[in-house]
Amino acid sequence: MASKARSVDPGEAVGIIAAQSIGEPGTQMTMRTFHYAGVAEQVPTGLPRLIELVDARKEPKKPLMDVYIKEELSKSEPKVREIAHGLESTLLSSLATIEEDFAQKLIRIAIDEKTISEEQISLDDIKKKIQKLASVSEGEEKNVFVIKPTKTTSLRNIRRLTNKLRSLHIKGIERISRTMIIRNADGTYRIRTGGSNLAAIMKHPSVISEKTYTNDIQEIERVLGVEAARQSLTNELKQVLDMQNLNVDIRHCMLLADAMTMDGKIKSIGRHGLSGEKAGVLARAAFEETIKHLINAAVHAEEDRLIGVTENIIIGQTVPVGTGLVKLKMKM
Amino acid sequence: MLKPAGQKCSVFLNGRLIGFADNGEATLAELREKRRSGVISHQSNFHYNYKTDELYVNTDSGRARRPYIVVENGQSKLIPSLLEQLKNGEMSWEKLIKLGVVEYLDAEEEEDSLIALRDTDLTSEHTHLEIDPVSIVGVSVSVLPYPEYNSSPRITMACAMSKQSLGTYAMNFNMRTDSRSHIMVYPQQPLVQTRPYSILKFAEHAAGQNFVVAITTARGYNMADALVMNRNAVDRGLGRSVFYKTHETEERRYPGGQRDKFEIPPATTHGYREEKAYRHLGEDGIIIPESNVDSKDVLVGKTSPPRFLEELSVFGVTEERKRENSLAVKGGEGGTVDSVLLAESLSGNKLVKCRIRSIKIPEQGDKFASRHGQKGVIGLLLPQEDMPFTKDGIVPDLIINPHAIPSRMTMGHLLEMLGGKAACYTGKFADATAFNGDKEDEFKKTMKENGLDEFGEEVLYDATTGEPMKAKIYIGVIYYQKLHHLVSNKMHVRSRGPVQLLTHQPTEGRAREGGLRFGEMERDCLIGYGASMLLKERLLEESDKTYELVCDKCGSIAIHDHVKNRDYCALCDSTSLHYVEMSYAFKLLLDEIKSLHIFPRLLLRDKA
Numbered sequence: 001m002a003s004k005a006r007s008v009d010p011g012e013a014v015g016i017i018a019a020q021s022i023g024e025p026g027t028q029m030t031m032r033t034f035h036y037a038g039v040a041e042q043v044p045t046g047l048p049r050l051i052e053l054v055d056a057r058k059e060p061k062k063p064l065m066d067v068y069i070k071e072e073l074s075k076s077e078p079k080v081r082e083i084a085h086g087l088e089s090t091l092l093s094s095l096a097t098i099e100e101d102f103a104q105k106l107i108r109i110a111i112d113e114k115t116i117s118e119e120q121i122s123l124d125d126i127k128k129k130i131q132k133l134a135s136v137s138e139g140e141e142k143n144v145f146v147i148k149p150t151k152t153t154s155l156r157n158i159r160r161l162t163n164k165l166r167s168l169h170i171k172g173i174e175r176i177s178r179t180m181i182i183r184n185a186d187g188t189y190r191i192r193t194g195g196s197n198l199a200a201i202m203k204h205p206s207v208i209s210e211k212t213y214t215n216d217i218q219e220i221e222r223v224l225g226v227e228a229a230r231q232s233l234t235n236e237l238k239q240v241l242d243m244q245n246l247n248v249d250i251r252h253c254m255l256l257a258d259a260m261t262m263d264g265k266i267k268s269i270g271r272h273g274l275s276g277e278k279a280g281v282l283a284r285a286a287f288e289e290t291i292k293h294l295i296n297a298a299v300h301a302e303e304d305r306l307i308g309v310t311e312n313i314i315i316g317q318t319v320p321v322g323t324g325l326v327k328l329k330m331k332m
Numbered sequence: 333m334l335k336p337a338g339q340k341c342s343v344f345l346n347g348r349l350i351g352f353a354d355n356g357e358a359t360l361a362e363l364r365e366k367r368r369s370g371v372i373s374h375q376s377n378f379h380y381n382y383k384t385d386e387l388y389v390n391t392d393s394g395r396a397r398r399p400y401i402v403v404e405n406g407q408s409k410l411i412p413s414l415l416e417q418l419k420n421g422e423m424s425w426e427k428l429i430k431l432g433v434v435e436y437l438d439a440e441e442e443e444d445s446l447i448a449l450r451d452t453d454l455t456s457e458h459t460h461l462e463i464d465p466v467s468i469v470g471v472s473v474s475v476l477p478y479p480e481y482n483s484s485p486r487i488t489m490a491c492a493m494s495k496q497s498l499g500t501y502a503m504n505f506n507m508r509t510d511s512r513s514h515i516m517v518y519p520q521q522p523l524v525q526t527r528p529y530s531i532l533k534f535a536e537h538a539a540g541q542n543f544v545v546a547i548t549t550a551r552g553y554n555m556a557d558a559l560v561m562n563r564n565a566v567d568r569g570l571g572r573s574v575f576y577k578t579h580e581t582e583e584r585r586y587p588g589g590q591r592d593k594f595e596i597p598p599a600t601t602h603g604y605r606e607e608k609a610y611r612h613l614g615e616d617g618i619i620i621p622e623s624n625v626d627s628k629d630v631l632v633g634k635t636s637p638p639r640f641l642e643e644l645s646v647f648g649v650t651e652e653r654k655r656e657n658s659l660a661v662k663g664g665e666g667g668t669v670d671s672v673l674l675a676e677s678l679s680g681n682k683l684v685k686c687r688i689r690s691i692k693i694p695e696q697g698d699k700f701a702s703r704h705g706q707k708g709v710i711g712l713l714l715p716q717e718d719m720p721f722t723k724d725g726i727v728p729d730l731i732i733n734p735h736a737i738p739s740r741m742t743m744g745h746l747l748e749m750l751g752g753k754a755a756c757y758t759g760k761f762a763d764a765t766a767f768n769g770d771k772e773d774e775f776k777k778t779m780k781e782n783g784l785d786e787f788g789e790e791v792l793y794d795a796t797t798g799e800p801m802k803a804k805i806y807i808g809v810i811y812y813q814k815l816h817h818l819v820s821n822k823m824h825v826r827s828r829g830p831v832q833l834l835t836h837q838p839t840e841g842r843a844r845e846g847g848l849r850f851g852e853m854e855r856d857c858l859i860g861y862g863a864s865m866l867l868k869e870r871l872l873e874e875s876d877k878t879y880e881l882v883c884d885k886c887g888s889i890a891i892h893d894h895v896k897n898r899d900y901c902a903l904c905d906s907t908s909l910h911y912v913e914m915s916y917a918f919k920l921l922l923d924e925i926k927s928l929h930i931f932p933r934l935l936l937r938d939k940a
Contacts, residue, residue: 318868
C-alpha cells in the first residue's frame with residue numbers, strides 16, 4: 001500500500017518536472033562554473049560533466065577507474081602498489097629512443113637495456129610486439145632494431161609509422177596511463193587509474209571485478225550492456241548534482257537515464273538523440289532544423305498522429321497531459 | 333635587466349625609437365627638471381621602464397592627464413607664501429604651472445610617481461601631492477555626500493541614480509521643444525553639500541529636495557524598499573514635477589503637386605475620427621493653447637491626399653476622397669497644451685510643434701532615492717494626521733524601513749540625516765566632501781546644544797493612538813531625488829485589445845496596448861502542472877483562435893465565395909466541409925509549408 005501511495009499519478013508530466021528539477025539548479029551551476037573559471041580541475045565536475053553525460057560523449061574528457069583489490073592483498077600498500085604498477089601501460093617510447101633516418105629511409109629503435117631490466121621486459125618480447133607492426137631487421141648492436149619500410153617509403157609514411165611505434169603498447173593494460181593508490185575508509189587500498197579499460201581490468205586476477213568502477217558510460221555499455229549503463233548514468237548524474245550540494249530527487253535522474261537508454265543504446269539529449277527521434281513531425285520541426293524535418297516528412301508522406309505535447313500546442317488543442325488526458329467514454 | 337649590459341638606453345618619442353641615452357635615469361631627471369623650469373612644454377610626460385631600460389617621452393594628443401602638486405625632498409612646493417598669494421588672488425593657476433609647483437601627469441608617468449593623499453602623509457619618498465583627496469574620485473561621486481562611509485556597490489548605484497533625478501536640465505527649458513523633458517517644480521539645494529557641488533554651481537540647478545525622514549516601520553506599507561510619504565506634504569508641493577512632451581507635424585508635399593492640409597477634417601474624410609476628438613481645434617485646424625487634452629484627442633487636424641490615385645468609385649468616377657492624417661495624443665497620455673509653435677520645416681513646409689504639459693504629483697509607485705543608493709517606490713501616501721510626530725510637532729515627509737540599512741551598509745545615509753538635522757538648527761550647510769567632511773562629533777555637539785538626543789533619535793508619537801512609540805526613532809533631514817521612473821508613464825493593463833495583422837495574436841508593448849507574453853517557460857509550468865485546459869485557454873482562446881473550413885476529402889483549407897455566398901474547397905470542389913477550431917498561427921504554418929511546395933493535409937475525425 002505504501003508503494004501505491006507514493007506512485008506517480010496517471011498523466012503526471014514527469015518529463016517536464018524532471019527537466020525543470022534538474023534545469024533550475026543547473027542555472028545556479030552555470031553561475032558557479034564561471035565563478036570557478038581558471039581553477040584547475042583533475043576531472044570535470046559540475047556543469048561540464050553534466051553536459052558530458054547528457055550529450056552521451058563517446059569518451060569522457062578525463063576517463064578514470066576505481067579498481068578494488070581482492071581482500072587478502074588490499075590491506076598491504078606495497079602489494080597494491082605493485083599491482084597498480086603492473087596495470088600501467090608502458091609504451092615503446094618510454095623504453096627506447098626512436099629515430100627516423102630519412103636519408104636511408106629507415107627507423108632505428110634503440111632500446112634502453114637498463115630500463116627494460118627494471119621493468120622486467122625481455123628484448124624478445126619487444127621484438128615480437130614490434131613485428132606485429134612492421135618487419136624488424138637486427139641492427140649493429142643487440143639492443144637496436146632497424147625497421148625498413150618496404151611497401152611505401154614516402155617520408156609521410158615513415159613519419160606515420162614512427163608515431164605508431166612510439167605509442168606501441170608493450171606491457172600493462174592498454175589505455176591506462178597512470179595509477180594512484182587511495183586509502184579507503186576501512187584501511188584497505190584501492191587503485192585510481194587515469195584512462196579506462198573496463199574489460200581488461202575486470203579480467204585481472206587480483207581485482208574484484210564486480211566492484212570495478214569507471215566513469216566512461218559508453219564503455220560500460222559496450223562491456224556490460226545497456227542496463228549497466230543506465231544504472232551508472234543515474235549514479236553519475238546524482239553524484240554530479242550532490243557534489244554541488246544541489247538537492248535533486250534521484251527519480252529525476254533515473255527518468256533521464258531511462259529516457260537516454262530506453263531503446264537499447266545510449267542516446268544523447270538533443271538534435272542527434274532523443275529530440276531528433278521524437279515521433280511527431282511537428283514536434284521535431286518545432287525543435288531544430290525545421291525545414292529538414294518538413295521536407296523529409298513530405299518525401300516520406302509522414303503522418304503526425306498528434307500524440308505529443310508540442311504538436312497539440314501548435315494546432316491549439318488540449319495537451320494529453322494531466323487534465324487533458326482524461327476523455328469522456330460515453331455521451332449521455 | 334632584459335638586455336646585455338653595456339647597451340644604451342633606448343629613447344622613444346611618441347612611441348617611435350628616436351635615439352639612445354647613456355644613462356636613462358639621469359636623462360629622465362634632466363628632462364623633468366627642464367619641464368618644471370619651463371624649458372620643455374609642460375604638456376610633455378616622461379616614463380622610464382627600468383626593466384627594459386627604455387625611456388618614453390610622450391607629447392602627443394589624447395593622453396588623459398591630471399594635475400598634482402610637486403614634492404621635492406618630502407616638501408610640498410606649494411609653500412605657505414604661495415598659498416597666501418593664492419588666497420589674496422595674486423597667484424594664478426597658469427603661474428603655478430610655470431613655476432613648476434603644479435604639474436600634470438599622464439597614466440604612464442603616474443606609474444613612476446609616489447603620490448601622497450594628504451600633506452600630513454608626506455615622506456621623503458614622495459614625488460607628488462594630491463591637490464585634494466576628493467580629486468581621486470570622478471565628478472559623479474564627488475557630489476555625493478560622505479561616500480567613504482558607504483559600501484562601494486551603493487556608491488555605484490547612487491551615481492547611476494543621480495543621473496535619473498529630476499531637476500532643471502536647462503535654464504531655458506521653457507523655450508525649448510525637446511521631445512520629452514521633465515522638470516522638478518520646487519528644487520532645493522541640499523543641506524548637506526560637498527565642495528565639488530559648489531564648484532560645479534550645482535545648487536543653481538538643483539535636482540532634489542530636503543525631506544524630513546524617519547526610519548521606522550509604517551503599517552507594513554514600507555516593506556521591501558517601499559516608502560511611506562506624507563500626503564499633506566505632497567499636497568503642499570513636495571516631489572512635484574512637470575512633464576513636457578512635444579509633438580510635431582508638417583504639411584508635406586507629394587509628387588504630383590498634392591500637399592497635406594491643416595484643417596478640421598470634414599466628416600467625409602477617409603478614416604474620420606469621432607467628432608469629440610476634434611473639439612479643441614481652432615479654425616485653422618490647430619489646437620488652442622491651454623486646452624486640456626485627453627488621450628487620443630487631436631492636436632493638429634490634417635488631411636492628406638489619397639494614397640493611391642486611381643481610387644475608382646462604384647460609378648466609375650475618380651472620387652477625390654481625402655485621407656485623415658491628424659496628429660493626436662497617444663493612448664494613456666494627456667495634459668494641458670502648454671504652447672503651440674508655428675514654423676517652417678527644413679524642406680520649407682508649414683510646421684506645427686505642440687507642447688503638452690502634465691503635472692506629475694507623487695503617487696503610489698513613483699520612485700525616489702537618496703544620494704546613497706537607497707531607492708524606493710511610494711507604497712502609501714499617509715495623511716499627516718496619521719503620521720507619527722515628535723514632541724516638537726515635527727511630522728516626517730517620508731518614512732523608510734529600518735531593514736534598508738544593515739545589509740546595505742550605507743552609513744553615509746544615516747550621517748547625512750544627522751548632518752541635515754544639524755544644518756536645520758545651525759542654519760549653515762554641512763560639508764560632506766569625500767574624506768574631509770564634517771565629523772559626526774560636530775553634529776552631536778549641535779544636537780546637544782539644541783536640547784536634542786545626540787544620536788538623532790527622538791520619541792515619536794503614534795498618531796492613531798497618541799501613545800509614544802516603544803522605541804526611540806532615528807529622524808533627520810536628508811536630500812531625496814525624484815527619479816524619472818513614474819508609474820503614470822509605465823502603467824499598463826489589457827483585457828481585450830488590438831491584434832497583429834499577420835498572426836492574429838495580441839500586439840506587444842505598452843505603446844500598442846499589447847498583452848503580456850505567456851512564454852515558453854510559462855507554458856512548461858502549465859504542462860508540468862497538468863493544467864491542460866488552462867494552457868489551451870492561454871495559448872488559444874485568449875490569443876489567436878480561429879475556425880477554419882476544412883475539406884474532408886483532400887484535407888486542405890476551404891474558402892468562402894462572398895459573391896455566390898457559397899463554401900467550397902478550392903482544390904477538389906467538394907462541399908463536404910467542416911469548421912475546425914485551430915490557432916491562426918497553425919493556419920499560417922500550413923500556408924508557409926505550402927509555399928515550400930509541400931502539401932499538408934488535415935485528416936478529420938470526430939472528437940472523442
